Amino acid sequence: MTCKLSLATLEDASATAAVPAYGRASLSAGIVHFGIGNFHRAHQAVYLDDLFNAGDDHDWAIVGAGVLPSDAVMRDKLAAQDFLTTVVEQDNNKTAARITSPMVDILPTGDARTIIARLADPQIRIVSMTITEGGYFIDASGKFNPGHPSIVSDGNNPSAPKTVFGLVVAGLKARRAAGIAPFTVMSCDNIPHNGKVTAAAVIGTARLSDPAFADWIAENVAFPNGMVDRITPATGQREIDFLQNEFGIEDNWPVFCEEFKQWVLEDNFPTGRPRLEKVGVQFVPDVTPYEHMKIRILNGGHAAIAYPAALMDIHFVHEAMEEPLIRAFLANLERDEIIPVIPPVPDTDLDAYFQLIERRFLNPKIGDTIPRLAQDGSNRQPKFILPSTADRLARGEDIIGLSLVSALWCRYFQGTSDSGKEIVFNDASAERLHAAAVKAKDDPDEFLALGDIFGDVAKSDLFRKRFAHALKTLWQQGTRKTLQLYLDGQLAS
Incomplete structure (x- = not known):
C-alpha cells in the first residue's frame, strides 16, 4: 500500500518517514530561491526544515523561482504534491526518509512581472540561488562576461529580464x-568566492542599463560568500521506484543524498536571517579557506576520477573508487599536488578531510554516477582543477598529475571510451570541445587553445609538455596503463 505525497497524506507517510513537526499554515515566506533542484532541496531546504521543526523562525519559508524550462517542469511536479519533498539520506549503514515542507510556493517560470513583484515584497529579505557553476556568465579568469547574449538582452530590456541576475536587478x-531595504543576495553554488562572483554578475548586469543604479547596488546590497557541501545525485526512475517500494511513498521528484552535509557562511545579512547556527551552519568572518578546501579536494576529486572512470566504462562513483588504479590515482593526486597548495583551514586537518572525502565517495548507497561528475566540464575544470595547476606553476612546482587530469578530460571528449563505447556528452560547449579533442590527438595544443577554459595555464611550457605527453600516452597505451605509469612515477619520463 502506497500513499501519494501531499499535505493530506502526511499522517500516512509518517509510518515510514519523518514528517514535519510544524504546520504549513504557520509559515510565511522570507526567502526567494532560484533553482529548486536536487541540491537545494537536500541542503538549504533541509537546514530550514530542521530549524522549523525546532519551532524557530517560521517567517523564513522559501518561495521557489526559475528561468529555465527544467524549472517549469520542477514547478509542475512539486506543485502537484503541495511543494513537499521526500529526502532520502543514505549512509553505508542506514537509509532514512524524511519529508520536508519549508517551501510554500514556486513562482511561474518566465513570468518576470510576477517574480519581480515577489522580489519587491518587503517580507522577502534573502534571495538565494543554486544555478550551477555555469549559470554565472564567467570566463576562464573568473570574471563576469557582460557580453554574453543573455546578459546583453537583459541590459537592453531591463524591465523584462530573462536571467536570474536581470530579475534580481529589477527586484x-x-x-x-x-x-524598501534591499534583500541580501546569497549564492549556494560551488564557486570560489561565490558571493563576490554573484555581486559581479548582478552589478555588471545593472551597469548595462543603469550605471548609477549599479553603483547603488555595490554600496548597499550584501553578497555573503558561502561554502556548501552535500553529495546529491540526480533523480531517476530508479530512485522514484525505490522510494515507493521501500517506503510506500509516491513522490514525483524525491531527492537522494548522503547523510553528511556542511554549510559555512559569512555573517553578512543586513536585513536579518534565520538562526541557522542552531542547526549546524557555521558562521565565520572569512569563508575562503573552507571554499578552497572543499572545491579543490572534493569537487576537484570528483573531476579527477570522472574521466578515467568514463574511459574505463565505469558507471557509478563508488565503483570507480573500488577500482584500485583510480583510487590510488586520486590519493596520490590529492596528497602530492592539490592539498599542498591549499591554505590552512581553521581547526581542520586537510589529510583527515580527504580521508572523509574518500569514505563519502565509496558510499555505495548514494548511486552517484560518473556521467553526472563528467558533465559541464567546461565550467568545472576552470574552477575545480586548473586553479590548483596555476598555483603549483606559480610556485615552480611540477604538475604531472594535474596535467594528466586535463589530458583525461581531453581524451574523454574525443567521444569513445577505451573499449570503443560511445560517450554521451552533457556540456554546453560539447561541440567545440569534441572538435578540439579530435584535433588534439595529433596536435595537443589544439585543445589548450580553448582560452576561455585554460587561460594563462596554457601559456606554461611545462604544462603544455606534461599535457601533451599524458595525452599521447593515453592514446598509445590506454587509461589503465597510463594511470599505472603515473603511480609508478614514470609518466613524466
Missing part, C-alpha cells in the same frame, strides 16, 4: 523605488 530597483 532591487523596485524595492528602492518603494523605499
Whole structure:
C-alpha cells in the first residue's frame, strides 16, 4: 500500500518517514530561491526544515523561482504534491526518509512581472540561488562576461529580464523605488568566492542599463560568500521506484543524498536571517579557506576520477573508487599536488578531510554516477582543477598529475571510451570541445587553445609538455596503463 505525497497524506507517510513537526499554515515566506533542484532541496531546504521543526523562525519559508524550462517542469511536479519533498539520506549503514515542507510556493517560470513583484515584497529579505557553476556568465579568469547574449538582452530590456541576475536587478530597483531595504543576495553554488562572483554578475548586469543604479547596488546590497557541501545525485526512475517500494511513498521528484552535509557562511545579512547556527551552519568572518578546501579536494576529486572512470566504462562513483588504479590515482593526486597548495583551514586537518572525502565517495548507497561528475566540464575544470595547476606553476612546482587530469578530460571528449563505447556528452560547449579533442590527438595544443577554459595555464611550457605527453600516452597505451605509469612515477619520463 502506497500513499501519494501531499499535505493530506502526511499522517500516512509518517509510518515510514519523518514528517514535519510544524504546520504549513504557520509559515510565511522570507526567502526567494532560484533553482529548486536536487541540491537545494537536500541542503538549504533541509537546514530550514530542521530549524522549523525546532519551532524557530517560521517567517523564513522559501518561495521557489526559475528561468529555465527544467524549472517549469520542477514547478509542475512539486506543485502537484503541495511543494513537499521526500529526502532520502543514505549512509553505508542506514537509509532514512524524511519529508520536508519549508517551501510554500514556486513562482511561474518566465513570468518576470510576477517574480519581480515577489522580489519587491518587503517580507522577502534573502534571495538565494543554486544555478550551477555555469549559470554565472564567467570566463576562464573568473570574471563576469557582460557580453554574453543573455546578459546583453537583459541590459537592453531591463524591465523584462530573462536571467536570474536581470530579475534580481529589477527586484532591487523596485524595492528602492518603494523605499524598501534591499534583500541580501546569497549564492549556494560551488564557486570560489561565490558571493563576490554573484555581486559581479548582478552589478555588471545593472551597469548595462543603469550605471548609477549599479553603483547603488555595490554600496548597499550584501553578497555573503558561502561554502556548501552535500553529495546529491540526480533523480531517476530508479530512485522514484525505490522510494515507493521501500517506503510506500509516491513522490514525483524525491531527492537522494548522503547523510553528511556542511554549510559555512559569512555573517553578512543586513536585513536579518534565520538562526541557522542552531542547526549546524557555521558562521565565520572569512569563508575562503573552507571554499578552497572543499572545491579543490572534493569537487576537484570528483573531476579527477570522472574521466578515467568514463574511459574505463565505469558507471557509478563508488565503483570507480573500488577500482584500485583510480583510487590510488586520486590519493596520490590529492596528497602530492592539490592539498599542498591549499591554505590552512581553521581547526581542520586537510589529510583527515580527504580521508572523509574518500569514505563519502565509496558510499555505495548514494548511486552517484560518473556521467553526472563528467558533465559541464567546461565550467568545472576552470574552477575545480586548473586553479590548483596555476598555483603549483606559480610556485615552480611540477604538475604531472594535474596535467594528466586535463589530458583525461581531453581524451574523454574525443567521444569513445577505451573499449570503443560511445560517450554521451552533457556540456554546453560539447561541440567545440569534441572538435578540439579530435584535433588534439595529433596536435595537443589544439585543445589548450580553448582560452576561455585554460587561460594563462596554457601559456606554461611545462604544462603544455606534461599535457601533451599524458595525452599521447593515453592514446598509445590506454587509461589503465597510463594511470599505472603515473603511480609508478614514470609518466613524466
